[in-house]
Amino acid sequence: MMGDQKGFLTVIVVAVVTLLSCCSPASSFLLPRVTRTSDAIIIDYDGLGYAPLEWKYGNVAKLGFIPMSSSFNPYYAMMYGQEQQPMMFDAAAFNVGEQGVKQSITTTTPPAIQCGRGPATMPAARSPINERIIEGVSAKKNAWPFMVYVSISSKKCGGVLISDSKVLLAAQCLERFTLFDTLLSSTVSIGVYSIDPLDAQMTRRISNIILHSQFNAASFANDIAIITLDAPVVLSKTVVPVCLPPESTDPDQYADQDAIILGWDASEVLQQGKVKIASNVDCKNMQSISQYVSDTTICLSSTTVFPCNYDMGGPVVIQSSTGAWTVVGINSYVTPDCDASGLQTRVSAFSAWIDKYMKLKK
Incomplete structure (x- = not known):
């Protein structure tokens, strides 16, 4: 009986919302x-x-x-190789007098927040249980x-x-x-x-x-x-926040560099896998993804780690000389069986966007 009542109420709510959104100018x-x-x-x-x-x-x-910190710059660590100390508005120090006139505004400097904080060094490659990022190496909490x-x-x-x-x-x-x-x-x-x-x-x-x-x-x-x-x-x-890469039209900007791919597919905790970024020519020679490869994509070279379904949208990151982590790829296409290199959107091709x-x- 309770289930029937809930179902009836759901129908009523949906019907009312639909009616209002379709028929009432005031409910736009x-x-x-x-x-x-x-x-x-x-x-x-x-x-x-x-x-x-x-x-x-x-x-x-x-x-x-x-x-929000209006001065935060996601490119800062890569450009200058040091931590940025953004000025934050201190709400407790903002006072308004009886006449509604602002009396004082002060700022405080919180602990430095650097984009791309993560592991201090590139995580070592370890063979996962199977040939996917899923069931692979669990990342450390807060890593x-x-x-x-x-x-x-x-x-x-x-x-x-x-x-x-x-x-x-x-x-x-x-x-x-x-x-x-x-x-x-x-x-x-x-x-x-x-x-x-x-x-x-x-x-x-x-x-x-x-x-x-x-x-x-x-x-x-x-x-x-x-x-x-x-x-x-x-x-x-x-x-x-992760660091963002500088704009580039070069599809091989990060070719042959070590990278980390991150995702959750078929796991309740975050998984990580070490890969290499392949050249654009090598990507075009991979039968599983060749038809989708362009100058605005990258792909990965690995025999043990491949992205899968719930890894979509997740990042491929590299570590810069400053130690900061930069997102260079966004997981886009995976093969149906998750048994080959997928395709990633090349982030540096969209820096201006x-x-x-x-x-x-x-």
């Missing part, structure tokens, strides 16, 4: 704002009034709005503080934090969802090791989605997207 707030630019499709959910996260997870603390786990309805994807409010991932992670899927079923887990949202250090909803306008689901071209979180996260030693939409506040 139920629909997201969609904007198309020359190189992006922006879907803005901000202000739609969805249920706050504590309704589902019972953690009000995870929802607090945190003033990769820029990793993000995105869940929308039944779709699961990895991603990387690129600022205190932006996440970089594959466009395919966000396609083919209804308004209610994205609005009501989205969870972005930050500071995450296990896929359980309750184990995340912070959990957010999606405020807006920025898809590359030339994304092609058939060819995996331009498979890149940015999501904006509904509130900035608190940066710390265990929650840090990323810069442009990282500046978008909403």
Whole structure:
């Protein structure tokens, strides 16, 4: 009986929402704002009034709005080889007098936050149990503080934090969802090791989605997207954005370099695998992916580690001379049996696009 009542109530709620969104001019707030630019499709959910996260997870603390660091630069560590010390607004030091006049504003310098914090050295290669990243080598907890786990309805994807409010991932992670899927079923887990949202250090909803306008689901071209979180996260030693690579038109920019691929496929804890980045020519000679290879993609060379389904959207990272970790690839295409090198979006080919939409506040 209770199940019948719940089912009836669900039908009523869906019917009312549908009726309001279709027939009432005053209820247009139920629909997201969609904007198309020359190189992006922006879907803005901000202000739609969805249920706050504590309704589902019972953690009000995870929802607090945190003033964002306007001076954070994800390229800083690579450009200057040192840690940046961003100035943060100190809300406690802001005073307003009886006449509503600002009396004092002070800033404090928190512990230095450097993009790309991770293992001090390249993790050693170890043979996984099978030939996939899944069932492979479990990463240490908090080893990769820029990793993000995105869940929308039944779709699961990895991603990387690129600022205190932006996440970089594959466009395919966000396609083919209804308004209610994205609005009501989205969870972005930050500071995450296990896929359980309750184990995340912070959990957010999606405020807006920025898809590359030339994304092609058939060819995996331009498979890149940015999501904006509904509130900035608190940066710390265990929650840090990844560094971004400088712009380059060279598809072999990182060829033959060691890299780490990260993901969760078929595992409840984060997995890591050491690989080499292949040359563009070698990628084109790989039968499993040759038809999708372009100057804006990279692929990996490994006989033991291959990406699989839930590794989509996750990163391929390299370690710079400064020790900082930089995202150079986004997992895009995997073979049906996850038994060969997949294809990754080459991040440096989209640096200008990323810069442009990282500046978008909403």
